[in-house]
Amino acid sequence: MDETTRQATRQWTLAQPAVSAFIASVVRDFRDRDDVLQDVAVAVVESFHAYDPNSPFIPWAIGIARRQVGTYLRRRSRDPLVFDDDAVACLAIAFHEQAQERSAAHDYLQDCLGSLEGRAKKLIGLRYRDDMKPAAIASHIDMTPNAVAKALQRVREQLKECIQRKVVEASAS
Known part of the structure; x- marks a missing residue:
């Protein structure tokens, strides 16, 4: 495994719970959730070369998830209970903020443990x-x-x- 793939895998492993929670907040069917999550994982690895390591990874991954969820929702557009793009955007922002808060709390925990x-x-x-x-x-x-x-x-x-x-x-x- 090359170093880029190794880095993408490490970052994805840390981001996956937040991305999965974001997808679950929009996609009701658990089988579809797994499919969308898998599509996001593939897209993250395939586009990792475009990731700027100076910016937070989780929001970047949630951005990819947002696009994949949008694709899923467009395919399911006949379903009357599907979120519109604005609702998905609001959810993505909320998950980004939650991920930042958890990350800060984790950093504070490390300081406090020390x-x-x-x-x-x-x-x-x-x-x-x-x-x-x-x-x-x-x-x-x-x-x-x-x-x-x-x-x-x-x-x-x-x-x-x-x-x-x-x-x-x-x-x-």
Whole structure:
């Protein structure tokens, strides 16, 4: 596999859930959704050479999905419950905004995780990096499973507050 195809595949893997959700918001039939999603994936790979790596990938992929959905809707134009182009455009904008918000929240989460120290950092690492359940963590660090679950709950709340604080700071600046 050449490097361009590898990059397209990486980017598509990250964008696929948002693109799939956008398609599902417009295309009612689940078989048609799969077909449209597959058409979008092919179009993304085929036109990846035109993608500007300095711009966000998800909106670019949603733009391709919007065109593929438009093609699908034109073929189904006799269906009285089909969205018009303006409705599809509004949905594409909404999904783009949601993808940006999720991306920012993910970045904030990484920052907040980096600020964890001591036991909190160890607990989160064991739970999410090592995929251990509270009972396994408890035996690993000499705590009760209940104490581990409660401590994890407090750390998740701390992370949530940190992310919310960063969102407020970003919107203020």
